[in-house]
Amino acid sequence: MKEKSNNLLLDLYPSTKFLITLFIIITVFIVKGYLYGYLMVPLCLLLALYAKVFKELLGLLIKTLLVLITFIFLIQSFFYPGDTILWSWSFLSLRQEGIDFSLLLTSRIGAIGSALLLFFRITSVKDIVYSLEQLGLPSKVTYVVLSTLTIIPEMKKLSMTIMDAQKTRGVETEGNLRVRAKAFLPTLTPLILTSVASTEERAITLEARAFTAPVKKTSLYRIEKTKKDTVVRILLLLLLIVIIVWRVAL
Amino acid sequence: MSFIQLKNVSYKYPIGKGDVLKGINVKIEKGGFYALIGANGSGKTTFCNVLRGFVPHFYKGDLRGDVLIDGKDIREWEMGELAQKIGFVFQNPFTQISGVKETVFEEIAFGLENLGVDVDIIIQKVEEVIGLLGIDYLRDKNPQELSGGQKQRVALASIIVMEPEILVIDEPTSQLDPRGTEEIFKIIELMKLKGKTIILAEHKIELIAEKAEQILVFQDGEVVMQGTTEEILTDPQVLEYGAALPQYALLGLEMKKRNWEVGQIPLTEQQAITTVKGLSHPKGEQVCHS
Numbered sequence: 007m008k009e010k011s012n013n014l015l016l017d018l019y020p021s022t023k024f025l026i027t028l029f030i031i032i033t034v035f036i037v038k039g040y041l042y043g044y045l046m047v048p049l050c051l052l053l054a055l056y057a058k059v060f061k062e063l064l065g066l067l068i069k070t071l072l073v074l075i076t077f078i079f080l081i082q083s084f085f086y087p088g089d090t091i092l093w094s095w096s097f098l099s100l101r102q103e104g105i106d107f108s109l110l111l112t113s114r115i116g117a118i119g120s121a122l123l124l125f126f127r128i129t130s131v132k133d134i135v136y137s138l139e140q141l142g143l144p145s146k147v148t149y150v151v152l153s154t155l156t157i158i159p160e161m162k163k164l165s166m167t168i169m170d171a172q173k174t175r176g177v178e179t180e181g182n183l184r185v186r187a188k189a190f191l192p193t194l195t196p197l198i199l200t201s202v203a204s205t206e207e208r209a210i211t212l213e214a215r216a217f218t219a220p221v222k223k224t225s226l227y228r229i230e231k232t233k234k235d236t237v238v239r240i241l242l243l244l245l246l247i248v249i250i251v252w253r254v255a256l
Numbered sequence: 257m258s259f260i261q262l263k264n265v266s267y268k269y270p271i272g273k274g275d276v277l278k279g280i281n282v283k284i285e286k287g288g289f290y291a292l293i294g295a296n297g298s299g300k301t302t303f304c305n306v307l308r309g310f311v312p313h314f315y316k317g318d319l320r321g322d323v324l325i326d327g328k329d330i331r332e333w334e335m336g337e338l339a340q341k342i343g344f345v346f347q348n349p350f351t352q353i354s355g356v357k358e359t360v361f362e363e364i365a366f367g368l369e370n371l372g373v374d375v376d377i378i379i380q381k382v383e384e385v386i387g388l389l390g391i392d393y394l395r396d397k398n399p400q401e402l403s404g405g406q407k408q409r410v411a412l413a414s415i416i417v418m419e420p421e422i423l424v425i426d427e428p429t430s431q432l433d434p435r436g437t438e439e440i441f442k443i444i445e446l447m448k449l450k451g452k453t454i455i456l457a458e459h460k461i462e463l464i465a466e467k468a469e470q471i472l473v474f475q476d477g478e479v480v481m482q483g484t485t486e487e488i489l490t491d492p493q494v495l496e497y498g499a500a501l502p503q504y505a506l507l508g509l510e511m512k513k514r515n516w517e518v519g520q521i522p523l524t525e526q527q528a529i530t531t532v533k534g535l536s537h538p539k540g541e542q543v544c545h546s
Contacts, residue, residue: 132358152356156400160355207351210310214346214367215354215414216339221372226365226379 014234015057020129020137022235026053029242030121034114036253043113050120059127063120066127071119075112082108131155136229145223149212161201168196258324259453260284260307260422265321267302267311276302278477280321284455286421289448291464291485292457294474295498300457301347303474304426307455308344309333340371343420347427349407352414353399360391360410363399367418385417389443404431412440422453429460441467465489465502465523473497490521504528511535 011017030050034043047067054063088103135148169179172192179189212218261284267277277299284290292300305311312319313335323330325341333341346352357363361382368378386392391409394402399410408431415423425444429437441463448454448467458464464471464485471488473481475497481488488494490505501509507528508521516535522528 149356153354156355160400204351207346207348208355210314210344210346211352211354213310213314213335214308214339214344214352216336216367216370216418219336219339219370219372220334221336221370224369224372224375224378226362226369226375228375 013057015053016128017232017234018238019229019231019235020133022231022238023125023129025239025242027121027125029246031118033246033249034117036249038253040109040113043110043117046117047120050124054124054127057128063123063127066123067120071116071123074119075116078115079108079112082111132227133229136225136227139225145217149217157201161197164200165193165197168193168200172196258283259286259326261322261324262306263322263324265306265319265323267306267320268318269302269315270317272317276477277306280477280479282472282479282482284453286453287448287451289444289454289467289469290456290472291468291470292455292472292474293459293461293464293494293499298474298498299477300474301426302477304344304346304424304455304457306330307422307424308342309335309338310344339367339420340418341420342422342424343415343418345412345415345423345425345428347430349404349411349431352411353407355400358398359396360394360399360402361386361396363410364414364417367414371418381417381419385413388416388446389413390439405433405436408432409436409440412443416443416447420452422455423447424455426457427459428456429458437463459500461489461500462502462504462524465505473499475499486523489523 015023030046034046037043051060051063051067054060083100083104084098086101086104086107088101090102091099092102092105093100131151135151139145139148169189172189173179177189177192178185179193180186260282262280262282265277265280266275268275280303292303294300302311305315306319306323307325309325309330311317312331319331325333325338354363354366357366364382364385365378368381373381386395389409389412391406391413394406394410399407402410408428412425412428423444428444429440432440437460444454444456445467456464456468468485471481471483471485472479473488473494480497481491481494489501490508492501492509494501502523504522504524504527508518508531511518512521518531518535520527520531522531
């Protein structure tokens, strides 16, 4: 059973969290203008602040989205076809149409990007996998997703062991780029081979633990939908209807 | 009708050159404690794989002869069904972790979850097994970050919790110190008292002499000797097949060779002490140890 964190946002069921993200994604396409889209970025940050993941989300946004948005903005402003030239220098010319278009495009990218990043910050993979399994995704698929997460640190540990082993056999693994490149093959090959070989035993382990037993599995880990989920879902639906009506009426 | 019966079983791995098992005839009775001994590469592990159905369901290869589990041929059993019937613990503890669980408690529960047992019962059974194996101090640890010996205990716990009728255990103590080994043997003995059939491949011969009822000696893919522990482990022939004898039996055999009157060859520490205490030296002096 999942422990309650007493944080409204964190305690929501994974699919409810996803609905929030989906709501933002849909509405940025319905609402006209770029202001709404840009407003979604601070809104996501606000939600992140509430869920105590503000720093992580901000870091991610700056590292990924900001770079992407700046780049798209520059390219589109200068190269989008149009007649209203605002400023030009040799072959480059800044056009009003380009600016309008890039504002709209980047606002949407910003909103969608931050909504998705927020979702993955406030939902653990374990929760996502659990809710997918409840929706009927085969347990083999969810096993692959979950085990990948543990395999990465395992492989890192293994590669360290292999590097040490190869060092004792006289393979140079430290030094300039050429030395390192040379060490690449003798460390990578055993890493891949060992990983493949241990897969066989992992498969036997799963068999021994009745993974393929022809019964419906149960789960110690449980997340339950609460009243809060229903309230949030209804609120989102109402908001969506309001926005659609408002958009059609105008 | 025996519980498990192998009739003239031979097996060759898909990419192997020759037969790994050759014409094996073995009967295993319900509730017995069978130990498999023999040199490395003599076929013990493959034999275990046959019993659990990994041969031929998982490793393809060429299996000849009949393997009957509870009267039904191994080829007709479903792998999922066998999981409930036969528990299997194998040598390498590092790969015997599911890899999707964050705590030892959840790791042990994994098999029961797969069997669709109710959550309340799972929790109760896992608690019981954790108590039984004395691994309470591990319950909240990440199974990936345990030592080899700890992983071995968790692996055994994860299988025992599923309460199979038959336990096939392949060298469960390879990573354990003498105390840990003794603890594992105690647990195996407990399982036997609960009426489980136990098939154990193991090199620690002194412990086998103390606990096992029947011994199968393997050499080059053949079962070269089989019988009760008393018969087999006092027979110097075993040494010629590359397996070991308990040091107490070796002592007894050596004394017998020198025409000392030892009577029954001792198997365990207790028996050896009794033998030595009751021993009269050929010259008539009493050799006595306290």
